[in-house]
Structure formats: C-alpha cells, structure tokens
Amino acid sequence: MPNIKSAVKRVKTIEKRRALNASQKSALRTAVKAADQAVVATDVDAAQAALINATKKLDKAVTKGLIHKNAAARKKSRLAKKLNALSAQA
Numbered sequence: 001m002p003n004i005k006s007a008v009k010r011v012k013t014i015e016k017r018r019a020l021n022a023s024q025k026s027a028l029r030t031a032v033k034a035a036d037q038a039v040v041a042t043d044v045d046a047a048q049a050a051l052i053n054a055t056k057k058l059d060k061a062v063t064k065g066l067i068h069k070n071a072a073a074r075k076k077s078r079l080a081k082k083l084n085a086l087s088a089q090a
Helices: 005-040 044-064 069-089
Strands: none
Touching: 005 044, 005 069, 044 069
C-alpha cells in the first residue's frame, strides 16, 4: 500500500477506471456475440439490428481506448461479411 497521498489517490482512481473498463469491455463482447448468434440463427432483421449495436459499441470502445482501432475495424468487417453472406442467401 502506498504511503504518499497522491499515490493513494492514484490507486483509487485506477481501481475505478479498471472496473469501468471491465464492464464496458464485457458489454462490447456481449454485443459482438449477440450479432454472431443472430447471423447463425439466420434472422436477417435481428442480425442487422445486432450488427448496428455491435458497431456502435466497437466505435465507442476505440474512442475510449479500450481496443485498438484496427481490431475494431477487423471485427466490424467480419460481422458485416457474415451478414452480407446471410443476406445473399435469403
């Protein structure tokens, strides 16, 4: 445990930040997984809605510094590719 007052404050703020980041990252993973499952279920309308939600969360995560912009772009691209393949089949 730190002895210096500023170090004690940093520990508190870092813990708050870590908890917030963890919850946001969890919500992001849930949204991406929901989009994937909607594609697997071959429900085009639900998949489109889930893709929009996942895209929003990915973009937000990039601006917050949770994930790298290329990682977000890769995930969005893969989800869109799956949705486009599903739409072509229907």
